[in-house]
Amino acid sequence: MQISDELRQSVIRSLPELSEISDESLRNQVIDAWAYSLGHSSFKSIDEIRASGNPDTPKLKSGTQTDHIRGVTQLAIAIADSLANQFPKLPINRDMLVACALCHDVGKPFEFDPKNQERWRDNPAASGFPAIRHTQYGTHVCLTIGLPEEVCHAAGCHSGEGELVERSLHVTIVHHADYAFWASMKVGGQLAI
Numbered sequence: 268m269q270i271s272d273e274l275r276q277s278v279i280r281s282l283p284e285l286s287e288i289s290d291e292s293l294r295n296q297v298i299d300a301w302a303y304s305l306g307h308s309s310f311k312s313i314d315e316i317r318a319s320g321n322p323d324t325p326k327l328k329s330g331t332q333t334d335h336i337r338g339v340t341q342l343a344i345a346i347a348d349s350l351a352n353q354f355p356k357l358p359i360n361r362d363m364l365v366a367c368a369l370c371h372d373v374g375k376p377f378e379f380d381p382k383n384q385e386r387w388r389d390n391p392a393a394s395g396f397p398a399i400r401h402t403q404y405g406t407h408v409c410l411t412i413g414l415p416e417e418v419c420h421a422a423g424c425h426s427g428e429g430e431l432v433e434r435s436l437h438v439t440i441v442h443h444a445d446y447a448f449w450a451s452m453k454v455g456g457q458l459a460i
């Protein structure tokens with residue numbers, strides 16, 4: 268498996284919240300996951316990816332996919348820290364929570380890739396549309412990198428697919444942070460229609 272150092276540096280530049288992960292090996296796996304995902308797409312940076320939840324849903328008026336990943340991660344940290352402060356028995360592993368938040372959309376480079384979108388739109392009856400969503404591709408990326416199972420669970424189950432299973436505590440927080448992000452931006456007039 269080849270991951271370029273250039274893409275690793277691009278991920279580090281985009282996501283300052285990586286510093287919130289104290290475990291160096293987990294932090295490096297999160298960087299590798301994004302670098303691997305970008306390396307198998309047309310994108311060279313998370314900043315180049317459309318700032319929307321799905322390729323065809325409204326995007327942020329200003330900002331990029333990086334602002335979404337960072338926003339959700341900061342929201343998830345705020346929720347977790349607040350709850351842990353009030354309820355110390357809540358089993359929150361902060362490193363795991365941050366890794367889950369940073370990786371929840373790690374599959375987007377594949378689903379949002381214009382080449383894949385074009386191929387799927389060309390003949391949906393043959394390919395399915397989309398053939399593979401970011402949740403499924405993100406699970407593949409996390410498994411390939413060898414990230415902990417719960418981070419794979421975050422990539423795969425933060426969205427609608429998670430309604431078919433019982434989400435873990437960290438992924439429940441990430442799911443609500445993700446949905447709160449898009450709902451707040453919509454109601455607050457920050458999405459381009």
Ligand SMILES: [Fe+2]
Pocket residue numbers: 320335339371372445
């Ligand atoms: Fe998201």
